[in-house]
Amino acid sequence: MGRDAEIAAMDVTLQRLLRGANGRSQLLTGLRGVGKTVLLNEFEDLARGRGYFHEHIEVSEDGSLASLLASGLRRVLLAMDAKKRIGGAVRRALGVLKAFSLRIPNGPELSIDVEAVFGPADSGDLAADLAGLFVELGEVARAHDTGILLTIDELHYVDVPTMTALIVGLHRASQLTLPITIAGAGLPTLTIVTGEAKTYAERMFTFPRIGSLSRDQAIEALQTPAADEGVLWTDDALEYLLGVTDCFPYFLQQFGQLAWDIADGPEAITLADVERTVPVATAELDDGFFRVRTGSISESERSYLRAMAELGSGPVRSSEVATLLRKSPKGVGPVRDSLIKSALCYSPRYGEIAFTVPLFDQYMKRWVP
Ligand SMILES: Nc1ncnc2c1ncn2[C@@H]1O[C@H](COP(=O)(O)OP(=O)(O)OP(=O)(O)O)[C@@H](O)[C@H]1O
Ligand SMILES: [Mg+2]
Structure with missing residues (x-):
């Protein structure tokens, strides 16, 4: 995988939060196709392995966050209730969530079959309301020896005031060392957090920069799956592919897969195979990966x-x-x-x-x- 440091650090954090200690989660940044979402999925697996409840949300281009959070947190509460038969405390938290979502402009009609609980999370000030929500959920989790991890992808679409509110809100739960946290991913601009929230963000998160793989990691990413099937890459074939892909994970994956399909094989993938692969793989990338991003651009x-x-x-x-x-x-x-x-x-x-x-x-x- 090549992202061992981030995975190990996240696992430590998840364990610390469960024990009531402080732990820093991660906001991953990097270009398209470097493996941010793959890494968030790894975090999910870790969290589930540690007995956490997890939800994943993905911000869309319009950047709205509050309603996504509300539905994500609703799913968390319902899952916790189903698994742990919590009853009363979950109903109250759902009530707080209902009051929260009633305050969101054009908010979602959450079909929450409980009375709204007004007070903790419906002031209309997003930072304060998120704080109220995270604390409410964190306390339910703590009382039932579990934790909550939300992974939020494409976080760069969120505007600075909303991002600030998210950080400030989560900080309250973090001060109380409640077992609730967020791991996020987005393009490099994601790190723009300003003012007070900046100090909070630095206390609550690390900001790993996810990039292309190192040479050794790239070679391993190509060789391991092939070796599992008894196939070897020749050195010159590997060398050529590392050059063409610049060791970017998505390209390695695409070129590697196609070289596998194209190779005369049965035992080796050679330089000649890779040379025949490159134009085909490039055309495929142009028609897919690249073109989807330029489909609607103006002259x-x-x-x-x-x-x-x-x-x-x-x-x-x-x-x-x-x-x-x-x-x-x-x-x-x-x-x-x-x-x-x-x-x-x-x-x-x-x-x-x-x-x-x-x-x-x-x-x-x-x-x-
Ligand atoms: N550590 C890795 N080693 C080898 N290949 C990887 C690794 N991480 C990701 N990949 C490959 O790269 C592809 C893209 O990864 P992913 O979707 O996580 O990128 P991303 O950073 O989320 O991109 P985007 O910004 O477009 O969402 C994966 O489908 C996988 O094939
Ligand atoms: Mg992604």
């Missing part, structure tokens, strides 16, 4: 992305992109903003812009020669 967005690609694969200066397009930085501002909003690009530093998808520069050059 000016496409030109902007192409200009970025011309300047390099990593972060580039926005002003240089504008120059290349023979426009003023202000003139391309709206295009730049919409690319960031749709999460195709992000701004790693002031005045800089970068692709969120690995090897996207190569794709743009193939698409718009």
Whole structure:
């Protein structure tokens, strides 16, 4: 897997929280296809193994969080009740949750068959209300010797005030060392938390940066599944594939799978096999992985992305992109903003812009020669 450090740290945290000690959870950041969701799933397995209740939610492009949280937490409570026959305490927590969801603008109609319990989580101030909810659920979990883990994916779609409310809310439960926590994942912009919430976030989370695999990890990722079937990769085949994929997990997986299918084999995958694989795998990626992200972009967005690609694969200066397009930085501002909003690009530093998808520069050059 190659993510042993994160997995080990998360397991320690889950155990500490169950014991009533402090523990730091994780907010994973990284580009598309590096294995963030895979790692969140690992966290889920760990949590279930430790007797936790778990729910997974995925934020969508509109960025709304409160109603997703409400339905996720509802499922947690119902599962806890079904398993542990908690009764009264769960009904109260469901009542608090009902009052919470009644306050969410355009909130979900949660079919919760209990009386709303007003007070703890329905002030209308999201941070305070989330604090009320997390404490309520954390206490139920504590009283029944269990814990709650929520995994939240695509967290970068959440705006800064909502993210802040989430951190501040969770901090209250964390101060009380209640066994409830969140593990999140998103694109690199996710780390933008400001003000007081920043201090809280640093106390409650680590921010592992998930990237491409190391050479050894990449080789292992290719070799292990093949070896299980009695097949070997030749050294030059491996070397070539590491170069083409830049050791990015998603590409390794796709190219590796296809090389497996294409190889003359039966015992080895050779350089010749890989050379025949690359054009086919590249075409598949273009039609799938890359194209789904560019399907609905405008002409000016496409030109902007192409200009970025011309300047390099990593972060580039926005002003240089504008120059290349023979426009003023202000003139391309709206295009730049919409690319960031749709999460195709992000701004790693002031005045800089970068692709969120690995090897996207190569794709743009193939698409718009
Ligand atoms: N540690 C790993 N070793 C080998 N392959 C991996 C590893 N992690 C992920 N992969 C491969 O990469 C693919 C993409 O992983 P995943 O969906 O978790 O990426 P992600 O970071 O969540 O991307 P996105 O931002 O697009 O959601 C997986 O389907 C898997 O094939
Ligand atoms: Mg993902």
